Amino acid sequence: MTNVFTHLMERLDTLLADGATGTNLFQMGLQSGDAPELWNTAEPGKITAHYQSWVDAGSDLFLTNTFGGNAARLKLHDAQNRVRELNRVGAELAREVADKAGREVAVAGSVGPTGEIMEPVGTLSHALAVEMFHEQADALKEGGVDVLWLETISAPEEFRAAAEAFALTDMSWCGTMSFDTAGRTMMGVTSADLVNLVEDLPNPPLAFGANCGTGASDILRTVLGFVAQGSERPIIAKGNAGIPKYVEGHIHYDGTPELMADYAVMARDAGAKIVGGCCGTTPEHLRHMREALDTRPRSDRPTLEQIAEALGPFSSAGDGTGDDAAPERRSRRGRRRG
Template identity: 70%
Template structure:
């Protein structure tokens, strides 16, 4: 069976993914606490604008507006029975944009965490998690998504459950985790441990990596951790546009388009083949990232000092692999912004 993502990657060598969902939708008027997924049916023109912004900026891959389209998260809004529908419609709108792009563009169905903690620490059973991921993945497939894109995962148990859900839906997938706790995920997983876990999955992702977390510097240090394990599958890097700061009651990301262009090139040099932005990343950032990837030659893997010199300091001294990183208590999964 052919895989459109891997086919395009083989053709181009490096792919540019998209940027933020939440940041862009907030700029269009989304209110804090309002589920972005409701806009798939209530404001489809705005979702089409979101998608076209990424494609017009040069993205080869863009994610659907379905990050929180699972029964657990939608239950908070009394809409748990709409998970399949909202996932499907998000992909249908994306398919419309991709099919009229004038070039090959991959529709990636975004799948975020359930927002619950899995057994034995929490109350979510493996079977229930698998079924939630299956429902979302099936909706995305029905809507025309080329692949599933798991993101912002912290727990290996949830990653494994998602792998089973994608298998049940018959949807190829990729998956990233968020390393935001001194080089580890909130549940304590290191970059090295993730690389090893991925290779051992029965339904392994076609690519894996990191998204969100803290700043671009930290994410690239994580990518270096992946590449050091010499993985068999492509690495994904989807870093935030700078560090989040509160400005007049709102979260603001201070990363400029120029900084994100440098980040994109350095991500490629660190070993990533699918490179995009996460929170705070706008079409203006993507345009500069596209230009940089197309115009600047690939270089050697950067040293840590080169990363911090170009992108700013790490948020912690440890990359999480030396055993000294703290492990925070579990908390609810957050939305991709």
């Protein structure tokens, strides 16, 4: 048996994912500190329009507005009892948009971190983490997603707990970590560590990779780190649209649509099967990424020097593995990753 996602994976050379959720919902009026997931029921028209923007931009898959839809995160908004409702509705709205697209478009059920620190460093037990992830995953399945999509994870313990929960839900999944601390996750995981973690899981993801982080250059270095481990599992690259800067009271990402088009092609050539954007990535960025992937021929795998030359310098001297060092910081025509 297959579904839209697995069929797209078999049929397409490269899948274009979507861009940012928070960035674009803020443009629609979401206030800082508010839970985006509450809009699934309070502002369904805006969430539908958000989903539709990715389809119109050419995405092959897009994520549901459920990143913070677990009980621990929703408790911050006194909505811990609405996990099933908010996730199910977020998925149902996405399913409606995808089914009307006139082409195959997959719906990925976004599952973010709990926001808690797991034992033994923190207080969140493995069993409770599994329970929370299971509750959310079941609701996303009920809403009709094609695949579960774990993202922005830092701790291997939380990655394992989510994987166990997804097995209980009996759904295929993809998983990404955020490598935002000198090539490592906040909890010290390297690209090599993630490959080993994925391959040791009883129910490994259909695809794995990196999202968010510190910009287009860094995430491509991480992709090269995955490739160096020799894994044949499809790789995901979902990088930010440049570097965040505070401009006139708002966070602005400096990555232009043209830079993100270059990033998309280099991510594909580096070895990524699924390419998308994260924070700061708008439908305009996605349209340029779509055109670049469709019109530019494949090239050799880029070197670190070529990545820095095209997309800007890396944020750290190395990727945390102790292997290849990144090129020195330098500017190119005054542009820093955007």
